[in-house]
Amino acid sequence: MFKKIVLQEGVTLYIRKTEQFKTVNFSVKWKTALDETKAAHRAVLANVLQDSNGRYRTQTALRNTLDEMYGTVLYTDASKRGETHLVSLYAECVNDEYLSEGGVLDEVLGLIQTTIFEPNLVDGQFDETIVNREKRSVIERLRSLYDDKTRYAQKRMLELLRPDSAASASSYGTEKVVDAMTTGDLLNAYESMVHEDEVAIYVVGDVDEQEMTEKIRTHFPFQSRPAMERKLLQQAGARQTDDVRRVREKQEMKQGKLHLGFSTPVSFHHPDYPKMQITNGVFGGFAHSKLFMNVREKESMAYYASSSYASHYGLLYVMAGIDAELEEKAVDLIKEQLQAMQQGNITDLEMEQTKALLGNGIKSAFDSARGQIEVFDQFKELDEQFTAEKMIAVWESVTKEDVQKMATEISLEIVYLLSGKEAV
Template sequence: MFETINIAKGVNVHVNETTQFKTINFSIKFKDKLTEEKASARSILANVLQHSNEVYPSHTALRMVLDDLYGTSLYIDSSKRGSEHVVTLNVETVNDQYLSEKGVLEKVLNLMYIVLFKPNFENDLFKESIFIREKHSIVQRIESVFDDKTRYAQQRMMELALPNHPASITSNGTIQAVEAVTNEQLVAEYQEMLTQNEIEIYAVGDVKPEMIASYVREFLHFKDREKAIAVAPMELVKPEQSRVLEHEDMKQGKLHMAFFTPITFRDEKFPVMQLMNGVFGGYAHSKIFVNIREKESMAYYVSSSFASQFGLMFVLAGIDSKLEKKAVSLVLKQLEDVKKGNISDIELDQTKALLINQLKEALDSARGQIEIYDQYMELTESFEPEYMINKWKNVTKEDIAAVAEELSLEMTYFLSGKEDDTNA
């Protein structure tokens, strides 16, 4: 799928040479340990680098040069995966073999160099007005979570269930940590990102791997860096409270349940857990959806998800406040059915088909290929779609029942309207 070329210690170039697309997609991923402080600073940094640099000091100026490069798109975002925080430069440009003008690829790579290595500095600091503006933008982004009560409830449960654990740290950090970041600290974080972070560079398009690696060496000048020492995953510690009830000014109650499992992404049973999640609550044919939303008509939405990096499974449901106990009971009843192996052929076959289709659909886009490979190369360096497809196909009902047995409910969090104290 991808050919990997190491261009410096801790810096890898991965190229998928394919005629599937007429564009070339790049992703440069800077990976660092996830902490609240780093997430906050690096989210500001992503914004600052995207919207201003020495050559194109305004977003308008950058937009104009992108338009001149045949509508090239460029954006920088910050995200988390497990215990890592990732800042990613994403670029999509036309492959100039389809143009009468040549040299577009070199111009795009030079622009990537400018964005990363030529920041808009004044007196060795980021331009103050831009620094303040982008700090405020990140604060607003964090505050917006409060308006989405489902996201807010999930974050509150994580903070209560796993305080100071990477699972409860958001990719943007916290308002307090963002506001505490100084311009000097941001410059230090920027320099550390360029010189010390592990870097994975991806390219997808009708291009030769060695050519892309040569261009990256020529334009981006990444030097050797020490490979980060592997940090042992933090253990999941049983929460102090098994049930938490909180109130907000809202009508629909938000039920969130957190389950622990010893099975994580790198476990050989990981594909089984993916299927278990799909049978239990991951899809519209799953047990909790069919039995709680369709048969009982008591949930506006209900689903489960598997956070494989941490060994966590979540159930989320939107319900009337007075139905919390009944909903919890029904969720646990469906889990008990899975543990007993009460899984129909249709449930199993549909789940396998949907997982396979999701993977194939993701691979229909260059960005999807990059994200899939960046995740799954941790399992096997020569990842191909068939690697996961074959594992899913071989999973049995007994396998699913066995991994379900390892799940334990650790916290039930319910966010209810202020006027409704029936569950207090």
């Protein structure tokens, strides 16, 4: 799918030559071990690098330049994956072949180079005005969590379920760390990211692979660095369900937010990972799943009910919007759906629809260049020859007996309810 070229130790280029798009897409990803202090600094850094650079020192100047490059898009993002924190820079420009005059591709590569290697420094430090503005932006994003009660309840459940863990850590760090950050901290974060992080560079478009490789070598002179050590989830047996933790919290709100946290020894790198994806799909991942059909539709117990599988942490979550007084009935009904699967109560239709929707999901991701980059960047950790067709074939091979076995590996650890203060 992607051609792999090792530029330096710890610096790898992946090129996908395709006529699928009239644009050329670039992504540079910096990867390091996740901790909330580092995440906070890097989240602000991502914003600052997107704001301006040493050549275009204001947002306006940079945006005008992008417009002149036939609407080229350039932006950054901070995220996490398992125990890894990522800062990503994305750029998309029209392919020179579709222009009467070429040269845009080289201009864009030059702009990305400037963004990375010539940041907007004043007397050797980042501009304090810009830093303070982007600190406020990150803090506002962190605070927005509290206004979205579903996201807040999920965050609280994770903090209780896996405290001081990557599973509950934010990719934007904490408000306290962001607020206390100095321009010196930001410069240190920048130097560390550019010179020490593992780097993956992606190019997707109708390009000459050899020519593009040389352009990338010229524009992105990263020095060698050790590839980061990835900590994998330690596999363990299914936990017992007789010590389920129950937590209730209250805020000014109407609808109750019921969140259940389950553990499983099957994580992303486990050979049974695709089977657990199917299992989650049958359980609550889609509109045909047992949770949706029985908890929401049949019993009208919830405004919504679904499950999600956080494979990098070996966790499965159930989220439901309920009237708080129905907590016990809702929990019992959710547990009944899992028990039904453990007993082999799985229909052919549930299996067929789950496989079809998973397949459609990965196919639709490949409709965009960024989708191709994001999916491959994750799945290449399992198979550097990964393709959507390979993944779909694996899903198709999963049986009802496989799903039944996977269901027995899922154990409830915590029941968390966030409800209104007037609720009993």
